[in-house]
Amino acid sequence: MIEIDHLTKCYGPHTAVRDLSLRVEPGRIYGLLGPNGAGKSTTMNIMTGCLAATSGSVRIDGHDIFEEPEQAKALIGYLPELPPLYPEMTPAEYLDFVAQAKGVKQKERAEQIEKAMRTTRIDNVADRLIRNLSKGYRQRVGIAQALLGSPKVIILDEPTVGLDPQQIIEIRDLIRTLGNSHTVILSSHILSEVRAVCDEIVIISKGQLVASDTPENLERLFAGSGTLELTVRGEEKQARQVLGTLPGVGAVKITAKKPGGLLQLELETTSSTDPSESVFFACADARMPILQMGMHRASLEEVFIELTSADQGSQPEQGEEEMPS
Amino acid sequence: MTAIYKRELRAGFTGMAAYVFIAFLLVFAGIYTMLYNLNGGYPNFEYVLQSMSVIFLIAIPILTMRAIAEERRQHTDQLLYALPIGMTRVVLGKYLAILTMVAAPCLIMAFYPVLLSAFGTVSFATAYGALIGFFLLSAALSAIGLLVSALTENQAVAAGLCFVVMMLLYFMNDLTSFVSDTAAASFVALLISVLIIAGLVKLFTKNTAAAALVAVAGCGALIAGWIFASDKFAGLFGQIMESLSVFERFYTFIDGVFDLTAVVYYLSVIAVALFLTVQTMEKRRWS
Incomplete structure (x- = not known):
C-alpha cells in the first residue's frame, strides 16, 4: 500500500527524519507513536506530498509521491495537525469545495459528501459557519474532508489533540x-490512544524508526527479561537450590520472609519462554507449596519509554513538529 | 481549477475586498466622467481612464492581499498542497477569480461611452481601445499583486508590500529621469539593476548559484558592451525602463494607438508573475 524507503528530511543543519523505511499493509490501522519533536508530522507531511524529502522515496500503491503526485495524492485523504478549514464557509459548502477540488464527479459528489457527513456525524451542523463550530466539530469536518474522493489511505495527524475526553472517545470510535474500509495512519504521542485503536504501532524517536509491530508483539518482544514473582512455603536454602538450577531462570532474589515459613521470591527469566510450569513442578517435587505466582512482563508503556529514551541526550531536542514556513 | 476559482470568487464577495475594489473604481470613474465629459465637455472617455490609473496603487493591494497570504495564515495551504491537482492550477484558479473581479468594473464602464454618445459624438474606437488597455493593465498589476501575496502570510504586510511595488511601478518613469542621460550614468544604473535582479533571484529561489550566474552574466555582458560601444549607453537606461514600465504602455492606448506589442507585453508580465507565484508556492515545500 505505502512503501517508504530510506526517507531523510533535513531542515538546514537539523535532521528531522533520518533514513526511515516502512511498509504499510492495506486494511489496517497504524499508529505513529513518538514523543513531541520525533518527526511524526514531518513524515506525514512528506507522505502526503505537502513537503519534499531531502532524500528517499514514498510510493503509494506503486505511485511515487514526488514523480506522480497527482495519482498518488488521489489515493490519500489527509488531515493535518491543524484542520485546514475556511472559517467563512459552512461545512456543507466546504466539503462541496473540497470534493470538487479533488475531482469528484458531479454525480457522486452529493452522495459522497452525505456519506462523509454521516460517518463523522456532522450533518446537524452542516449549515452553520465553521467559524462558530467547536473544536471537536471542526476536527470532524477536517476528517470528513479527508474522506472525500474515496481515498484508500486516511492519514490523520494527531486527530485527538485538544479535545475533551468525550470527544476523544467519539473520534477514536470514528x-x-x-x-x-480504509487503511488508516494516525500519529499520537499518547500511548494509550495508539494501543486503543491501532493494529500496528510504529515507534519513532529522533526521526528514526525504532520499532514497528503489533502491540502484543511489542510487549512480548520486550518481555524476555520479565520477572516471575512467587510466594512459597519452605526454607530459603532449599528454595535457592531448587529454583536456581531450573532452565530459563536466572538470578533468584528473596524479597521478603513472612511468618509461617513463607518466602517471597523474584525469579529473573532469561529466555522469552515462560518458566512458570517448570517452577510449579520443581516446587511440587520438593514439596514446597506455591501460594501465589505471577509473571510480571514489561508493559507497552515501559517498552515505549525504553525505546524512545535509549539515546536521550545524544542530540538536543528541537521543535521539528512545526510545518516550516 | 474550477473549484478553486469558485471558492476564491465566493471568498471575494463574502468579504469586503471585491466590493471595495469595484466600488472604489466606479466612484472614481464617476467623478472623472463628471469632470471631463459632462462638465468639461470632452468627447474622449480615455481621459477618464488615464486619470484613473493612479487608483490602482490602492485598489490592487485591496484586491490581491488576501489571495495567498490568508491561505497560509489559516493553514488551508496544506489542503492545497495535498490536493491531487498541481500548484499551477491552484494559482491559475485564484488568478482567474481575481481577473473576474477586475473585469466587473470594466464591463460596467463599457456602458459609459454609450451613455455619453447620447449627448454628442464619442470616439468609440479610442474609448474601447483604451478600456481594453485599462483591463490589461489591471490584469498585469493584479498578477503582480498575487505574487506579492504569496511572499508573506500576513495580509497587512502583503497589502503594504503590494502598495510599495505598485508605487515603484507607477513612478518608475519619473524616477528614471533622475538618472542623467550620459553613457556613464546609464552604465552604472544598469549595473545596479542587474545586481538588484540577482538579489531578487536569490530571494525567490534561495539558490545562490543561480543568483551568482545572473549577476556575473549580466555584469559581464554590460562590461563587454561598455568596452566595445560605450557611446551606445547614452540614455539607454531611460529607454529600457520606459519600455518596461507597466503604466507607460497603457498611455499608448490613451493616445489612441492599439499597440499589439503592448498586449503581448502585458500577457508576458502576467505569465512571468504567475510563474513566479507557482514557484514561490512550490519552493515552500522544500524549505
Missing part, C-alpha cells in the same frame, strides 16, 4: 469505523 477511527475504528474508518479502519473497516
